[in-house]
Amino acid sequence: MSEGLNYTFLIDTFFVALSGVPITLLVTIVALLIALPLGFLLALTRINQVPVLNWFSRIYVSFVRGTPIIIQIFIVYASVPLILSLFFERYNININVYDINPIWYAFIVFSFSTTAILIEVFRSALSTVNKGQLEAAQSVGLSNFQAYRRIIIPQALVVAMPNICTATVNLIKATSLGYAMSLQEITLKAKVAANVGYNYVEAYIDIFLVYIILCSLVEYGFKLYEKRLRRYKYVSA
Amino acid sequence: MRNMEKYFDIAYIWNSLPVLLPFLKVTFMVAGLSIIFGTFLGLILAVMKLGKSKIAQKIANFYTTILRCTPSIVLLFLVYYGVPAIADNFGLYLHDLNTAVFVVITFTLQFAAIMSEVIRSAYESIEKGQFEAAVSVGLSPFQAYRRIIFPQALVVALPNFGNGLIALLQEGSLAYTIGLIDIVGKANLIIAANYNTHALEIFIALAIVYWVLSIIIEKFFGKLEKVFSKGKHTINTN
Numbered sequence: 001m002s003e004g005l006n007y008t009f010l011i012d013t014f015f016v017a018l019s020g021v022p023i024t025l026l027v028t029i030v031a032l033l034i035a036l037p038l039g040f041l042l043a044l045t046r047i048n049q050v051p052v053l054n055w056f057s058r059i060y061v062s063f064v065r066g067t068p069i070i071i072q073i074f075i076v077y078a079s080v081p082l083i084l085s086l087f088f089e090r091y092n093i094n095i096n097v098y099d100i101n102p103i104w105y106a107f108i109v110f111s112f113s114t115t116a117i118l119i120e121v122f123r124s125a126l127s128t129v130n131k132g133q134l135e136a137a138q139s140v141g142l143s144n145f146q147a148y149r150r151i152i153i154p155q156a157l158v159v160a161m162p163n164i165c166t167a168t169v170n171l172i173k174a175t176s177l178g179y180a181m182s183l184q185e186i187t188l189k190a191k192v193a194a195n196v197g198y199n200y201v202e203a204y205i206d207i208f209l210v211y212i213i214l215c216s217l218v219e220y221g222f223k224l225y226e227k228r229l230r231r232y233k234y235v236s237a
Numbered sequence: 238m239r240n241m242e243k244y245f246d247i248a249y250i251w252n253s254l255p256v257l258l259p260f261l262k263v264t265f266m267v268a269g270l271s272i273i274f275g276t277f278l279g280l281i282l283a284v285m286k287l288g289k290s291k292i293a294q295k296i297a298n299f300y301t302t303i304l305r306c307t308p309s310i311v312l313l314f315l316v317y318y319g320v321p322a323i324a325d326n327f328g329l330y331l332h333d334l335n336t337a338v339f340v341v342i343t344f345t346l347q348f349a350a351i352m353s354e355v356i357r358s359a360y361e362s363i364e365k366g367q368f369e370a371a372v373s374v375g376l377s378p379f380q381a382y383r384r385i386i387f388p389q390a391l392v393v394a395l396p397n398f399g400n401g402l403i404a405l406l407q408e409g410s411l412a413y414t415i416g417l418i419d420i421v422g423k424a425n426l427i428i429a430a431n432y433n434t435h436a437l438e439i440f441i442a443l444a445i446v447y448w449v450l451s452i453i454i455e456k457f458f459g460k461l462e463k464v465f466s467k468g469k470h471t472i473n474t475n
Binding site: 074075078177200 | 437
């Protein structure tokens with residue numbers, strides 16, 4: 001059994017795994033683009049105790065944090081086609097539900113779960129900004145919107161950045177479950193290549209390496225951005 | 238709406254619960270063992286990070302970084318295929334080992350990375366003066382740790398430990414991918430036996446089970462924190 005690693009396969013498959021990176025990044029970026037504003041708005045509803053929305057986002061966060069992503073994927077992947085086929089049938093739209101690119105399901109699942117995580121990130125970040133800052137901004141004549149945009153958000157963002165970074169890395173990792181929706185990302189591509197000769201050890205080493213490279217780059221990028229955001233922040237000794 | 242009735246039957250959610258719940262035993266067993274071993278390994282890593290040796294620090298930090306960047310499913314398969322392959326080199330045949338063993342190894346490795354950070358940050362949140370004060374009134378260093386430092390660090394660590402536990406429970410749901418028949422594995426078996434009908438109902442049942450479990454864990458740790466932080470006065474952030 002023990003013939004050691006198949007190095008040619010290891011090297012070839014590394015590039016196969018690498019070719020899944022664009023899909024992974026696309027899902028990550030789309031999910032973040034949806035989740036960032038939505039998470040921020042829902043965090044505001046929590047902080048300002050907006051009647052129904054406040055209650056809604058509480059349950060939403062609790063559900064997403066309380067259930068494994070794989071089960072969220074199962075649920076979306078089983079229910080969305082069902083709902084869509086009903087909808088298509090009723091309005092006589094001639095689209096086969098099973099022809100829909102799985103990437104659309106991935107967008108739904110991952111923006112759904114990331115929004116919940118970001119609600120908590122923004123909520124804790126906004127609560128670190130002193131209330132006096134908002135009052136001071138209003139007292140010099142800024143509108144609520146201006147106060148948030150110019151005074152509150154820049155400060156909260158510095159606090160939120162490390163957590164947004166963690167959320168992004170977790171999101172990238174979570175996309176590896178996209179194989180359950182036959183999403184053509186890193187894991188699925190390498191796994192398919194491994195199926196031919198049962199070179200699973202090599203394939204998983206490749207996937208492992210690709211993720212480490214990807215995550216290190218993302219973490220490094222966030223660190224640079226955090227430094228930029230911090231440039232006006234003076235901490236008294 | 239007729240289609241919906243054919244495919245979706247709410248009663249199915251309720252009816253699948255008695256079949257699924259007994260398999261929580263497997264989920265709990267795997268999670269419990271991973272927590273015990275993971276906490277122990279995490280403690281060792283935390284000691285390495287806090288210690289004076291630069292090399293030990295580097296190794297422990299490197300370990301945490303790597304584990305933080307690896308998706309659970311990748312780690313799971315790496316262990317599942319990799320451990321027996323490595324053991325082959327030493328003349329050990331591990332291919333027939335119970336799947337649960339590989340699952341426990343995977344989540345021990347992962348939980349250790351989380352715990353090392355939880356323990357480190359809890360320890361660092363306690364001022365050095367506390368230890369010095371304890372020693373200055375005549376306690377031995379061991380007594381100082383046991384009576385003064387540990388109880389305070391525990392309060393700081395509790396919420397993070399609770400979060401780690403919930404995270405572990407959820408990552409554990411991936412163990413079905415290497416063939417563990419836990420609650421998720423059983424759910425997939427039921428669905429396969431049903432020729433893929435009523436899959437949605439069973440997944441919803443699963444989601445409910447997990448949701449209830451994490452609410453219980455969260456509430457439990459909230460209570461625990463209150464008990465342990467008696468006598469502690471800090472800013473109220475609620």
